[in-house]
Amino acid sequence: MTTAILKQPSEPTEPTAARKPNRSFVHGLITNKKALGGMIVMLVFIALALLAPVLFPGDPSRITAMASLEPSPEHWLGTTAKGQDVLALTVHGSRSSLFVGLTVGFASTFIGILVGLASAYFGKFIDEALSLVTNVFLLLPGLPLLVILAAFLPPGLGTVILVLVVTGWAGSARVLRSQALSIRSKDFVAAAVVSGERAGRIMFREILPNMASIVMGTLLACVIYGIGAQAGLEFLGLGDVSTVSWGNNLFWAGNEGALLTGSWWVFVPSGVCIALVAFALSLINYAVDEVTNPRLRKIKTPKITERSAAK
Amino acid sequence: MRFILRRLGFYLIAFWASITLNFLLPRFMPGDPVSRMFARTQGKMQPEQIDALRKLLGVDDRPIWEQYIDYLHNIVTGNMGISISRFPAPVTEVIAAQIGWTLLLGGTALVIAAVAGNLLGILAAWRRGGAIDSALPPVLIFIGSFPYFWLAMGALYLFGVVLGWSPLRHAFTDGVEPGFTWEFLSDVGAHLVLPALTIVLVSIGGWMLGMRNTMIATNSEDYITMAGAKGLRPGRIMFRYAARNAMLPSVTSFGMGLGFVVGGAMLTEVVFAYPGVGYQLLNAVQGLDYPLMQGLFLTITAAVLLANFLVDILYVRLDPRVRSN
Numbered sequence: 165m166t167t168a169i170l171k172q173p174s175e176p177t178e179p180t181a182a183r184k185p186n187r188s189f190v191h192g193l194i195t196n197k198k199a200l201g202g203m204i205v206m207l208v209f210i211a212l213a214l215l216a217p218v219l220f221p222g223d224p225s226r227i228t229a230m231a232s233l234e235p236s237p238e239h240w241l242g243t244t245a246k247g248q249d250v251l252a253l254t255v256h257g258s259r260s261s262l263f264v265g266l267t268v269g270f271a272s273t274f275i276g277i278l279v280g281l282a283s284a285y286f287g288k289f290i291d292e293a294l295s296l297v298t299n300v301f302l303l304l305p306g307l308p309l310l311v312i313l314a315a316f317l318p319p320g321l322g323t324v325i326l327v328l329v330v331t332g333w334a335g336s337a338r339v340l341r342s343q344a345l346s347i348r349s350k351d352f353v354a355a356a357v358v359s360g361e362r363a364g365r366i367m368f369r370e371i372l373p374n375m376a377s378i379v380m381g382t383l384l385a386c387v388i389y390g391i392g393a394q395a396g397l398e399f400l401g402l403g404d405v406s407t408v409s410w411g412n413n414l415f416w417a418g419n420e421g422a423l424l425t426g427s428w429w430v431f432v433p434s435g436v437c438i439a440l441v442a443f444a445l446s447l448i449n450y451a452v453d454e455v456t457n458p459r460l461r462k463i464k465t466p467k468i469t470e471r472s473a474a475k
Numbered sequence: 476m477r478f479i480l481r482r483l484g485f486y487l488i489a490f491w492a493s494i495t496l497n498f499l500l501p502r503f504m505p506g507d508p509v510s511r512m513f514a515r516t517q518g519k520m521q522p523e524q525i526d527a528l529r530k531l532l533g534v535d536d537r538p539i540w541e542q543y544i545d546y547l548h549n550i551v552t553g554n555m556g557i558s559i560s561r562f563p564a565p566v567t568e569v570i571a572a573q574i575g576w577t578l579l580l581g582g583t584a585l586v587i588a589a590v591a592g593n594l595l596g597i598l599a600a601w602r603r604g605g606a607i608d609s610a611l612p613p614v615l616i617f618i619g620s621f622p623y624f625w626l627a628m629g630a631l632y633l634f635g636v637v638l639g640w641s642p643l644r645h646a647f648t649d650g651v652e653p654g655f656t657w658e659f660l661s662d663v664g665a666h667l668v669l670p671a672l673t674i675v676l677v678s679i680g681g682w683m684l685g686m687r688n689t690m691i692a693t694n695s696e697d698y699i700t701m702a703g704a705k706g707l708r709p710g711r712i713m714f715r716y717a718a719r720n721a722m723l724p725s726v727t728s729f730g731m732g733l734g735f736v737v738g739g740a741m742l743t744e745v746v747f748a749y750p751g752v753g754y755q756l757l758n759a760v761q762g763l764d765y766p767l768m769q770g771l772f773l774t775i776t777a778a779v780l781l782a783n784f785l786v787d788i789l790y791v792r793l794d795p796r797v798r799s800n
Binding site: 296299300303304305307308309311312313315316388392395396399400401402414417423424426428431432435438439440442443446450 | 485488489492493496497500501616617620621622624625628629631632636637643741742745746753756757760761768769771772775776779780783
């Protein structure tokens, strides 16, 4: 979060130029090794998720083999204590996990954009009220609130997504508000206000395009949060235990005593997949930081920069 | 002073919001917790329990505002009702018995991670592009990408099951008499190592990177150049001049971390069956023990708010700019 606040808008401040996609940003991202690596890993996982029904047709949770088999040529990742193929469970699990992660990410970022922009643009009472709500949500302990909400709501995919969005939007709203505030004070926004543009148009067509990189960073962070928090909830048995997902795979692994019977192959794959996706997304996120914040680029001698940083 | 009062007001509002959330949840959620509970306990519920549950879940016929005032009054006087799963123990008693373990586990892990992470961050920023700066961050980010309960599972499997170095569950061995004896304390310590270590491992990267990035910004300030020009020793510049001023965001994180101590070790507690409030919260949810569940949530929230308020007070002392704001 600190890095997000330190980030400077790199785009030119003319409204006309701002609407064009920023070529140097996209170019910087593609030529950045971290970003490229992260994007390749993500593409592999998305392809796996889309191809899962082709690679492993049928219900992945049906029992097809002896229980607790070690990895072998027939079952590359072995079988669970029930006799399900772990590889099929893992590949199919990517569907639910990526879907929930992306949905939660986009929804939380969207709410964050709305709240952050409205806060920064209108200021005064609206800002006070929205900031208060945001700060309260930011302080409520996330996981316990998740658990309580999930316990009261009927279990299901919709509940998981709803619960994760409710607990996840506040962080992005705060980051986006502070960025929107600094753009709000720029001359071209004042010019747009004076020329009588509608509030919605100024917020979404003038301010928002200048926040592209920070919106992207927020989105990536929210997706990581969504995937991790879903896994945590499901690991506690609070998701919809009848679906196949990485979190549920881990829940069943714990439930069936995979740890104590030494069946490491049951709980390792799903955890590694979650970590790989989260790592790939963080790599892209750090690359976005590096591309937009020259101070974080790899340099041997620290340059002297303007003294706006320490807050 | 005005700043502190303003913050105090904010935390009171936040606490009121969580109390109200707690009050509204069982009353307006779809589904009926009471019938679920009756089905689960199959008539084994005591009259006092039914009475307590009615009160809590708003099944009685009084108007909602009357229930609400009653509820607020109960919270203020510390009456959180009676636990269903541990009947007839009051909720406050159950929580009091658990929270010490959580504080021990979370506090140990937080202090170790914060101190070690910040030191690493200072060193990394001081030697940009050096060994620590180039090798550690990617490794720590990768480790931090794992769900921490999964790392806990892996550590439990490796060190507990395969190697047998560490106990598998609970905070101390059954049958060891609790007390300030060497036997008990070393037993507690042995049970603490693995859960604490996994939390440290996951969180240390965040501390290090946060500190590193602020330090880099601080290092380029004029007064650092000035201190170098005066010929001060590098160690002195690094800690007294740069690190001291780069500490502020870490102080905030530490406050957030203090709150995290109570609610955040939850999944680790579950993996190790460590008898803290997080493990208890899961048990309460599984046992449909709504009074205990709500009591735990309020306790955790109160702890988070209190920790953040203390950090706010500390912040005013550390950074005079806050006061003028």
